[in-house]
Amino acid sequence: MSTLDRAQLIEQVMQDQQQLLYLSLGSSRLPWAHIDLTMAQLKALITVACSGPLPVGQLGVALGIGKPAASLLVTALVGRGIVVRSEDPVDRRRTLVHISTRGQELVNELLQGRREAASTLLARLDDDDLVALARGTRALVAAAATGSRARSA
Template sequence: MARDQPAWYEDIVVPALLRHARGTYAAAMRRALDEAGYDDIPENGLYVIGGLAGDASDVPLGRLVQELRISKQAAGQLVDTLVTRGYLTREGDPVDRRKLVITLTERGLDAADVQGAARDRIDADLHARIGDSGLRALKRGLAALVEIGRKDREST
């Protein structure tokens, strides 16, 4: 590339870059899961399995619905699918019988490990390309976007 030409990404809007960057992770995780025999996880299932694996405690279904920003019906169908396919268990909350708590099964934990390893490979490649300071700056920028989104949701 000539010095006077901008980098390929300079003229691309941030939402498009974010979409494609997210796609890099999703494709790597999906490919790794498929190769390991976990080819029956629905699209939002990656988020659920990855999120549950990163959480130290059981997750209430209501929180899952809120984080996915999908309807309760869609979340229920997603959980039903993941339960049927052996990735999750669903039980009543012992404290509040109106709530359901979902947890990963052994199959779900194994899939989460595969998914996490694929994410780690992308993270390592990214770190090799942009270094510590670049990664900190990227995270700072993404966190700012998250905070903007939270502020906007709170004001509506």
């Protein structure tokens, strides 16, 4: 495959993914629409859920905000019972932010809504398309895992 053909195929996949996102947002109940969190709070929740316990300052870096703003954000989430603070056992000057049981339940609820919508769409595919999509998805996961390992090294 030529470089141009590959670039065109990548662009087509990106456009198709965007179209799929728009169609799925317009045709189903949004699982996060009922959640009474600001966008910043939701981003913080997802970041802590995906990254595990983080120092407040590192959460701020991940969200592109300063440590004082991150601290206020964490205080709001602690007040809602979505995250908990603890002392860093390695450096007692730092405070770690962990997802709480309630916060994990909320994240699971969000993911379950996506799973149900995806399952409905996947059931509509014929066998050949489903096999091809499964192969492509596994390849995409492998590429993402390789990129993730390279960034953390």
